[in-house]
Amino acid sequence: MIHGDWREVPDAARGGTVALGNFDGVHLGHAAVLRAAHAARPELPLAALTFEPHPREHFRPEDPPFRLTLLPAKAAALRALGVAHVHALPFGAELAAMGAEEFVEQVLHRGLGARHLACGADFAFGHRRGGDVAFLRGAAEARGIGLSVVPHLDDAEGPISSTRIRRLLQDGYPERAALLLGRPFAITGTVSHGDKRGRTIGFPTANIPLGRHLEPARGVYAVRATLADGRVVPGVANLGRRPTAGGDPVSRLEAHLFDFSGDLYGQEASVALERFLREERKFESFEALKVQIAVDAAAARAALGA
Structure with a gap:
């Protein structure tokens, strides 16, 4: 199920393990974050928190379209990997201006009631990306929330990323992109x-x-x-x-x-x-x-x- 308002999350969608990220493409690296989230607290429902539109679309609306997955396809791919709840937060002026501390308190703690978090090693959030993994670890620990930080998933060519998949598609290699996407x-x-x-x-x-x-x-x-x-x-x-x-x-x-x-x-x-x-x-x-x-x-x- 897709939830769009962090202030009105149904009780059934609160209190879970929450994987954090944009998840564009829902590729193998994203799947590793989801696996780590579930493995840390397998007894809890698994959720993914993402933003809609992608923050880059908000800050740079003049850029050419770049999305690998729009929300319905992204949510379907996340569900296929075991995600029970997709929190697609509307990214606009309010979230863009929200500081990292406020995001942890208002969105993750009060809104979603997160009991465990998982993210990639380069995850950054909050106003001007002021919150990094080190900040998140401290802010989560202060609220009794666990955190799993997942290293980059690499193959022989380097880190698996949405940017790399986009480049492969633009260069005419959909089969190689599929290997990184998992489909x-x-x-x-x-x-x-x-x-x-x-x-x-x-x-x-x-x-x-x-x-x-x-x-x-x-x-x-x-x-x-x-x-x-x-x-x-x-x-x-x-x-x-x-x-x-x-x-x-x-x-x-x-x-x-x-x-x-x-x-x-x-x-x-x-x-x-x-x-x-x-x-x-x-x-x-x-x-x-x-x-x-x-x-x-x-x-x-x-x-x-x-």
């Missing part, structure tokens, strides 16, 4: 109406705006789409601005689902990027594009074993 990166959104040109050349597509998601490398991907009814359908997708159709002002994801017929407009779909097949490029004609899409679809089927 394929997916763009989730409501299927919207496009110009319906795809169906005229035999490849109808489900169009999903990127919204606040990070824009991965533009190009063609082998994908698997999870539909609102739970079906998982393989397909091929273009992520980009459709230069052959004259170019769009913003990128979109257009997924052609294999051997599928049905009306998906207005329904939510989650499209997982499994393999990057080629860069986006402009074709001389729609007939040339049609030929290439058939080649891409065959490559995607082979990549997916579909």
Whole structure:
């Protein structure tokens, strides 16, 4: 369950172990923090405290979208790792101005009734990130709250982080990003109406705006789409601005689902990027594009074993 107001937390969601962080992507490093939180006090309900929007979106609204997971997908990933309660605190002027001591007292102690906390070694919080792990340890201990500090989870390439995953996606390596996430990166959104040109050349597509998601490398991907009814359908997708159709002002994801017929407009779909097949490029004609899409679809089927 998602809770948005730290002043009105239901009794059932209070008094647990609380993992702290932005949890963008809910990657393997985040999973390590959650495991440590549960292991410290396994008899307590496990909760995760995060912020919505991401603080970076509040402080730097002009930045391009960078999110790996929006709140519904983030909450689903956290639940899959055993989290019973997701506290998604609205991050605005009030929280931005709240000092570290006040955050511990008002939010963690009084609001959530936390009995144990867990965070990464570089966790910082409060006004101008004035509270670090050392401060948190002392402030928690003074209130009888335990704390588990989890070192960075590393692989052969270095620390696993949301920043590193974003870079892999922007460079066209979704499979390598998936290894750090523990699952394929997916763009989730409501299927919207496009110009319906795809169906005229035999490849109808489900169009999903990127919204606040990070824009991965533009190009063609082998994908698997999870539909609102739970079906998982393989397909091929273009992520980009459709230069052959004259170019769009913003990128979109257009997924052609294999051997599928049905009306998906207005329904939510989650499209997982499994393999990057080629860069986006402009074709001389729609007939040339049609030929290439058939080649891409065959490559995607082979990549997916579909």
